[in-house]
Amino acid sequence: MTNVARFAAATALASSLAFLMAGPGFAQGKPSAGGKPSADGKPAAAATKPQDRMVVDARELVYDNDKKTVAAVGDVQILYQGRTIEADRVVYDQANKRVTAVGNARIIESNGSVITGDRFNLTDDFRDGFIDSLRVVNPDKTRFSAPRAERTDGETFIFDKGIYTACEPCKDNPERPPLWQVRSARIIHKKSEQTIYYEDARLEFAGIPMAYIPYMSGPDSTVKRKTGFLAPKFINTSALGFGVGLPYFINLAPNYDLTLTPTYLTRQGLLGQVEWRHRLLNGSYSIRASGIFQQDKDAFLAAPLGPRDKEFRGSLESSGKFFINPRWTIGWNASMSTDRWFYKNYRILNTTLSNTTYLQESISTAYLNGQSPTAWFDLRGYYFQPLNYQDWQKQQPVVLPVLDYDKRIHKPAFFGGELEFNVNVTSLNRDTAAFAELPQQKSYLISTPSYSLYDGCAVYDKNHCLVRGLAGNVSRASAQLSWRRNVIDSFGQIWTPYASLRADVFAISPDTNGIINSRVATIADASDDVFGRVMPAVGLMYRYPFVAKTDWGTHIIEPVAQIVARPNETNSLRVANEDAQSLVFDANNLFEWNGKFSGYDRLEGGTRANVGALYTGRFGKEAYANLLIGQSFQLAGRNSYSSGDLVNTGLDSGLNTDSSDYVARAQISPMKGFFLTGATRLDHSTFEPQRIDAAATYSNTVISTSVGYGRYEPQPDLGIFRRREGLSLSGSLRVAENWRVRGSVLFDLDKYKYDREQWRAAYAAGTATVATYPNTGPFQTASTSLGLNYTDECTVFDVSYSQSYADRQAGATKDTRTIMFRLELRTLGEINYSQNLGATTGDGVSSSN
The missing domain is CATH 2.60.450.10 (Lipopolysaccharide (LPS) transport protein A like domain)
Known part of the structure; x- marks a missing residue:
């Protein structure tokens, strides 16, 4: 055609x-909708x-x-x-x-x-x-x-x-x-x-x-939100029995909904959960509540090691964020529960939780935040709830407020460079002083956890006790004005002059009521609870990069020297160090202008010089290397890192001598996907490593693997009495299209030495026999995990097994072994299930279950 x-x-x-x-x-002959008859009576075209x-x-x-x-x-x-x-x-x-x-x-x-x-x-x-x-x-x-x-x-x-x-x-x-x-x-x-x-x-x-x-x-x-049942949830533990939860989602409106999740547990009864979510024009918020009247309280340990005295247990959580305008936001993330074991016992997921093997706490906060291209403001408060038996609620601070403000002015008149203004205001209150024994020697061989609110410090003694927090109210206001400028001369040398002025005001009102808190009077003088300090500083940094090109790459060698002069730090023993208790001296903070302390409560004093050399190399299109080595010197004045405060911050840090330990770091990538990283701190006189962090990673479309190693020498002045050494191995392998296996193992390389020392002490005391000698090698597993995953366009299947050894310092007496299963069928839903294999006693559960 x-x-x-x-x-x-x-x-x-x-x-x-x-x-x-x-x-x-x-x-x-009738007109359709919208049509009219013509003059001759015939319908017009519609x-x-x-x-x-x-x-x-x-x-x-x-x-x-x-x-x-x-x-x-x-x-x-x-x-x-x-x-x-x-x-x-x-x-x-x-x-x-x-x-x-x-x-x-x-x-x-x-x-x-x-x-x-x-x-x-x-x-x-x-x-x-x-x-x-x-x-x-x-x-x-x-x-x-x-x-x-x-x-x-x-x-x-x-x-x-x-x-x-x-x-x-x-x-x-x-x-x-x-x-x-x-x-x-x-x-x-x-x-x-x-x-x-x-x-x-x-x-x-x-x-x-x-x-x-x-x-x-x-x-x-086509549905994004619709009322109906969601995928069921399954739970099975010795303390709860077998349980099934059936969430019911109610789509009340396009911008708010309600989810009801009744879960029946064969041993404990009905666990109820309700979640409300609401989105508005300028933000959203959610509220979730959980609760249960327990039928079998004997499944848990008695107080203070467990929640056996609780008939009703529950939690309340809320989070929200609202935009006041494009630069200002206000929000909160809050969580509270009737007891510290509720979330773990009943498998309640909570985004406010910070969980690791050795630390568990719920952090609630509310905040007001503002940002601009040159300024930043943040005002917030914190509430901490411990989730393990060792921590005591009365020793947790309520922090309100914490105010931070930072303003930068680029190229100010007459000065050039950059002018920066910082403000921090912090106030907190604690019911009971938090003490820690020095050294804190806890035995891994203890079969029954001990419970002490005072951690062995019956009477405060600076040589035997650390004060991690004072009872009463502690407030501080800090303000700092600093200036710096980069100047490059005709030879290519880079000179960076620096000047700053810092002022702090402290107000300490110790609470001396009660048996424990009466010890605070020996730490802080209640009659002199308001004091201040002023810290001016001037400094200069010098850098001179040398560039060389060879047939096999481009190389930059850059010597760096920095000197900062300040008067001596004052009132270090009177300062309640709340936010600067962590101090890790390494190559990352070698050239910090404000010193190496992590917070505002402590401040570096005296005249200090920091020197080092930086190498950067580029080889071909993919390979590169970056290395830094350096050292710090106390030239004049009193060394702030040699005079410990109430928690001995600075001691055993590598900075507490006039010539510090050597610090170095390296980053090397010889080929695409292959990275080698490492950092170390070496004793300044013996060159023995005090800290080692090393890792090697490689990944492509088929295999992904990593090896990590860490070794940290004892810090007895901080209560860390034994060396910590570990090796981690992890990787995943694509064994077929859409199929991938993964695994990881963490070795505690030093635990076997400590176990043998504890056995020898117990054997000498007559409480151990030859048969109980820990005949183990250095490769003791701290945790292991194995997993299998299948993922394609319509299905996700994942099954994993994990095991971690008992953390006896946290009260656990048996290893934790967990198997987890997840199946997701696109458009139909997903099923998650996890099961603990064997009981533990670190979560308040009775060992008889």
């Missing part, structure tokens, strides 16, 4: 179908919307006047009301008002869904009808198929013996069953309800039935 004939046939078919499908209104116009393309047109049919034959394509129908042959039956399409037939909906079948029998507007050998592919790659399907009301699909899946067919073998599919006697998809109903359904994996579900329903791919 020529192009002219093809165009004529298409035009004729379009005209014919448009007339035949116009309905009785035109046949009876205004036709563009989407209502029919466009037909076909190779030929066949009329049958006897049967009143019009057939389009050959590569037929019809566009009508946003839908496109394609087939080898399309026949319109005027008498029955039906359209039949056969041969490679398919309909493309306006939303992108593609419906294919062997034969379509539809109404004249393509909305309703029957389809044989149906296959539907939605825009989100979900698929339906059925031997026969019916569409009614233009929005309800009924699939007889239907199959649903979100998996793509195998490219090499499309007839092979997908990884998973739902096979159902009937699948009903109601678009108006945005819901899919499954009757007499079976969940199949690789064509093998794995689960039978008489009836279920779920939202279709």
